[in-house]
Amino acid sequence: MKKFLLLSLCLSSLSAVLAQKVSYIVSFPNIVHHEAKIVVIATDIPQKTAVFRMSRSSPGRYATHEFGKNVYDVKAFDRSGKPLAINRTDGDVYEVPRQDGYVRVEYTLYANHPDGTYAGVDQTSIHFNMPATFMWVKGLENAPIDIKFDIPEGKKWTVATQLKPVDGNPFLFTAPGLQYFMDSPTKIGDLLWKEWTLKNTNGKSYRFRLALEAKTSDSAATAFARKVQTITEEAQAIFGEVPAYDYGTYTFIASINPWVKGDGMEHRNSTMISVPANFDGSNYLLDVFSHEFFHCWNVERIRPKTLEPFNFEKSNMSNELWCAEGFTQYYGDLLITRSGYQTVEEYLPALAGLINTKENSAGAKRFSPAEVSRHAVFVDAGVAIDKNNYANMYTSYYPYGGAIALALDLELRTRFSNLTLDSYMTALWKKFGKTEVSYTIPGLEEVLADLTGDKKFAADFFAKYVNGHESYNYKPLLEKAGLVLKRANESKPWLGFVQMKEGNNLTITSNTVIGTPLYNAGLDIDDQLLTLDGKPVKKTADLEPILKEHKVGDAIQVEFDHRGEKKTATLTLIGNPYFSILTFEKDGQTPTAEMLAFRKSWFGNKVK
Numbered sequence: 344m345k346k347f348l349l350l351s352l353c354l355s356s357l358s359a360v361l362a363q364k365v366s367y368i369v370s371f372p373n374i375v376h377h378e379a380k381i382v383v384i385a386t387d388i389p390q391k392t393a394v395f396r397m398s399r400s401s402p403g404r405y406a407t408h409e410f411g412k413n414v415y416d417v418k419a420f421d422r423s424g425k426p427l428a429i430n431r432t433d434g435d436v437y438e439v440p441r442q443d444g445y446v447r448v449e450y451t452l453y454a455n456h457p458d459g460t461y462a463g464v465d466q467t468s469i470h471f472n473m474p475a476t477f478m479w480v481k482g483l484e485n486a487p488i489d490i491k492f493d494i495p496e497g498k499k500w501t502v503a504t505q506l507k508p509v510d511g512n513p514f515l516f517t518a519p520g521l522q523y524f525m526d527s528p529t530k531i532g533d534l535l536w537k538e539w540t541l542k543n544t545n546g547k548s549y550r551f552r553l554a555l556e557a558k559t560s561d562s563a564a565t566a567f568a569r570k571v572q573t574i575t576e577e578a579q580a581i582f583g584e585v586p587a588y589d590y591g592t593y594t595f596i597a598s599i600n601p602w603v604k605g606d607g608m609e610h611r612n613s614t615m616i617s618v619p620a621n622f623d624g625s626n627y628l629l630d631v632f633s634h635e636f637f638h639c640w641n642v643e644r645i646r647p648k649t650l651e652p653f654n655f656e657k658s659n660m661s662n663e664l665w666c667a668e669g670f671t672q673y674y675g676d677l678l679i680t681r682s683g684y685q686t687v688e689e690y691l692p693a694l695a696g697l698i699n700t701k702e703n704s705a706g707a708k709r710f711s712p713a714e715v716s717r718h719a720v721f722v723d724a725g726v727a728i729d730k731n732n733y734a735n736m737y738t739s740y741y742p743y744g745g746a747i748a749l750a751l752d753l754e755l756r757t758r759f760s761n762l763t764l765d766s767y768m769t770a771l772w773k774k775f776g777k778t779e780v781s782y783t784i785p786g787l788e789e790v791l792a793d794l795t796g797d798k799k800f801a802a803d804f805f806a807k808y809v810n811g812h813e814s815y816n817y818k819p820l821l822e823k824a825g826l827v828l829k830r831a832n833e834s835k836p837w838l839g840f841v842q843m844k845e846g847n848n849l850t851i852t853s854n855t856v857i858g859t860p861l862y863n864a865g866l867d868i869d870d871q872l873l874t875l876d877g878k879p880v881k882k883t884a885d886l887e888p889i890l891k892e893h894k895v896g897d898a899i900q901v902e903f904d905h906r907g908e909k910k911t912a913t914l915t916l917i918g919n920p921y922f923s924i925l926t927f928e929k930d931g932q933t934p935t936a937e938m939l940a941f942r943k944s945w946f947g948n949k950v951k
Contacts, residue, residue, distance in 0.1 A: 363387040363486035367477060370493040377455040377464045384447045385480045393446045394481035397435035398474035398655035401460050402526045403608040403642075406725030407658045408460065410475045411435025416451040437478070452476060457598065458617045459528075459608030460724060466495075468532025468556055470598065472608070472615065473525045474655060484521040491515050492531060501536070503554030503596045504529040505589075505613040522652055523589075528608065528615035530596045532556050537568035541575060543584040549591055551575060556598040557622035567624040571595060573682045573950075574633050578640075580949035581674075581765045582772050586644055588612045593639065595632060607631040609638030626684040633682075634675030641674075642667040645771050648781035658720035662784055665712030665809070669744010670768070673697070673752075680946050687946050691826070691924040694749060698817050698828070698922050701746035705857045706738030711812045712747055713784060716740045730868070734854040746815075747808055751791075753820035754804065756945065759795050763944075770794045784809065824942040825927040825934030833918035836890045836897065845882045848873055848904065864901055864912040871904040875914075890916070 368382040385393065397411040411434045419429035419437075422445040429448070430438050439446050457463025457470035464470075469492075480486075492514040494500055506516035506527045518524035537553040553568045579585050585593070594613040603617035614635035618628060642650075647663035661667070680690045701707050706715060715738050721727070722737065731737075752764035770790050775782045784805070792801035807813040818828040839859025844850045848871040855862040866872075872880050875889050876899040893899060895918040902911050927934040934942075 363389075363483050365480055365483055365486050365488045367488070367490040368493065369490065371464065371469070371495050373451075374464060374466050374495060377453055379452045379454060379464045379469075379476075380449065381452055381477065382447060382449050383478050383480070385445070385483055385486075387444050387486075388442065388446060388480065389482045391441075393439040393442050395429075395437045395439070395446075395448050395478045396433075396481065396656070397478055398525065399435060399657055400653070400655055400659055401472060401474040401608075402610065402653055403638075404460055405659050405661060405664070405719035405723040406721060408475070408724070409434065409726075410461075413453045413462075413475075414450050414478070415453075416449075418449050420447045420449070421445060422447075448478060450478065456604055457602070458604035459606030459615045461604075463603070465602070467602070468500075468530065468598070470603070470617075471529040471531075473527060473529070477524075479521055479525075479655070486520065488518040488520065488524045489515065490517075490524075494531065499533070500531050501534050501554075502529060502531050503534055503552070503594055503613075505592075505594055505610060507590055521655075523611070525653075525655060526610050528596060528610060528613065530554060530556060530598065530615070535559070535561065535564045537564055539568070539572045539575075541579055541585055543579075545584075547587075549585055549588055549593065552592060552594045554594060554596050555622075557600055559622045559624070563622070563624050567622075567628070570624075570626070570629060570682070570684060571632050571636075573684075574629060574678050575636060576950045577678050577681045577948070578633075578637055578674075580951070582640055582769050582776075586639055586776070588639075593636075595636075597632075599628065607635045609635045609643060611639070611643050614638070626679070629679050629682075629684055630675055633678045634671055637671045637674045637678065640772055640776055641671050641768070644776040644779055645768075646775070646779070646781050648783050651781040658725075660717050660720050662713045662716055663782070663787070664716035664719055664740040665744030665747060666787060667744075668741050669712065669746075670748040670764075672741045673745040673748035673764075674768075677946070681948055683948065687942065688926060688929070690946070691926070695828075695922050695924045697742050697746040697749050698924075700738060700742035701750075702814060702817075702922065703920050704738040704743075705735045706733070707743050707746075707812060708814075709736060709812065709857075710738070711810050712740060712743050712808070713810055715743060730854075732854055735857050750808060750815045750817065751804065752945075753817065753823070754800075755795070756941065757820055757823055758800070759797075762795065765949075767791060767794055821924065823938065824945055825932075825938030826942075827925045827927060827930045827932070828922055829925070830918070830920060831923050833920065834895060835919055836893050836895055836916035837919040838886065838890070838914075838916075843872075843883055847881070849880050849883065849885075860914045860916055861901075864914040865910075866901070866903055866912070869906075872901065873904060873909070874900075874902040876900060 364386050366384040370380045372380055399407050417437055419427040419439050421427055427439050432438050454462035454464040460472055462471050462475040504527055506518055509515040535555040539551050540548045542548045555564050589612055597616040599618045599622040603619050605619050607616045616631050647661050649661040650659055676693045679685050718737055755762040774790050788801050788805040792798040821828050839856055839861050841855055842853035844852045850871050851868055855867050878889055898913050898915045901914045
């Protein structure tokens with residue numbers, strides 16, 4: 344009897360879920376003024392009070408966003424078209440207190456910020472990131488979704504999206520539920536389409552599409568698509584396969600024109616890329632394509648547990664962005680080099696930038712990659728107007744994580760025969776990506792221990808450089824590749840990296856940084872420099888000749904104005920600590936055959 348009752352309850356519950364559905368209809372009656380009309384129809388709403396809301400976060404973003412500010416003229420109707428009471432209970436939340444399971448809500452969306460997070464509506468094209476665009480229904484997160492786009496008359500537009508198309512209708516699509524729907528950016532306009540296929544070792548082929556919104560020729564678009572294809576092939580070579588995309592297709596949704604805002608945002612089977620420039624097909628455009636494509640493994644499927652499932656009602660804090668974003672940052676540039684679209688010499692400044700982040704930023708000297716990852720809820724396009732002290736307590740997890748990736752790559756190549764960071768990423772893919780089992784930091788350490796067969800090495804590396812913030816000695820390991828790491832200006836007196844504004848006096852406009860001469864002397868943001876070593880300073884050019892008269896270690900007087908009060912302090916000069924990287928050849932040395940082989944293994948093409 345108990346078993347029969349349980350089975351009946353399960354079947355009843357399943358029947359209710361299968362009957363639930365959410366439908367969207369999108370039209371553009373006032374497109375010239377960046378407005379869209381959106382209708383959302385919800386059926387079999389389980390709660391007595393139907394709750395409709397805009398999101399406050401977006402996949403790939405970790406801070407809170409106020410998408411609800413661009414929604415207005417909100418109305419609700421029953422199945423017969425009769426108006427229903429709808430109350431705004433929060434900035435982005437609307438409630439229908441009385442309903443019979445069916446509610447149609449209509450609203451106007453203003454959208455004029457096309458990038459990887461927000462939305463844009465214009466008579467030239469439509470640009471939708473779903474959380475910035477669509478209300479959703481509490482309690483129907485697992486209900487199937489369909490969406491229909493009513494395109495303005497006379498437009499010969501096409502639609503680029505990872506949503507599943509419905510046969511026979513180019514403007515009707517479906518999604519299995521809210522998580523997938525919100526992860527499915529959509530571009531509608533005059534798009535140039537290019538396609539290619541990649542085959543996995545199991546013989547299955549996957550289709551890749553470049554949907555390009557740009558003023559360019561078909562031949563130029565074809566040439567650029569070939570470059571992007573090469574990058575996809577190099578990325579596939581790292582893992583040995585591309586993911587099994589849900590509908591067999593991966594789409595690069597790319598807007599390269601002066602009217603978009605700069606951004607790139609990864610998604611499960613697509614990426615939304617916007618570059619505010621005239622399209623010229625140059626190699627510099629490839630960086631964002633390379634980075635975002637690598638994400639279809641790292642973060643979309645090799646996914647931190649802290650981001651699974653994604654919460655659309657608040658910021659999403661993660662401990663692992665140093666890996667999810669930082670390792671992707673490292674591979675973004677590396678893949679361009681392996682693809683042959685930049686030389687090793689052109690790549691080295693990017694590597695030097697990673698090292699300078701790790702060794703010369705105050706945040707990385709004080710906090711671990713895991714700690715700065717958690718700060719993303721405030722910095723990842725988060726908005727605040729008060730001043731912060733990020734110069735002294737935060738370092739971006741993008742280059743910081745990239746510096747950890749570089750260190751681990753060098754360690755693996757040096758310590759362990761035939762192991763590289765590629766090997767580690769493949770191991771993560773097999774453990775967490777293909778299985779789609781979300782990971783934690785201990786899980787990442789466990790994979791490193793299994794890969795190397797050395798638990799102590801893995802434990803030490805994570806303790807020092809992931810959960811800790813110890814300095815890392817890159818120099819001897821870079822020499823294995825015939826590369827020289829040096830502080831080119833360490834003998835030159837240096838005041839520290841600080842921004843100044845010229846006027847009647849030099850005004851410091853950024854926080855001074857711990858350990859630099861200005862910080863140690865007690866100067867900070869908004870202070871005005873009056874004299875240095877007894878000589879007046881009114882512009883930045885006045886500083887250099889004064890510094891040239893001194894050497895590192897000299898103590899000189901600085902006079903400054905702090906909120907109307909003149910002060911004098913002693914400032915001790917230090918050398919510029921920033922690193923650069925040169926090849927042995929550029930440094931006047933001759934690399935050995937072993938160095939050149941190491942370099943080729945690291946930077947060389949991997950596609951067979």
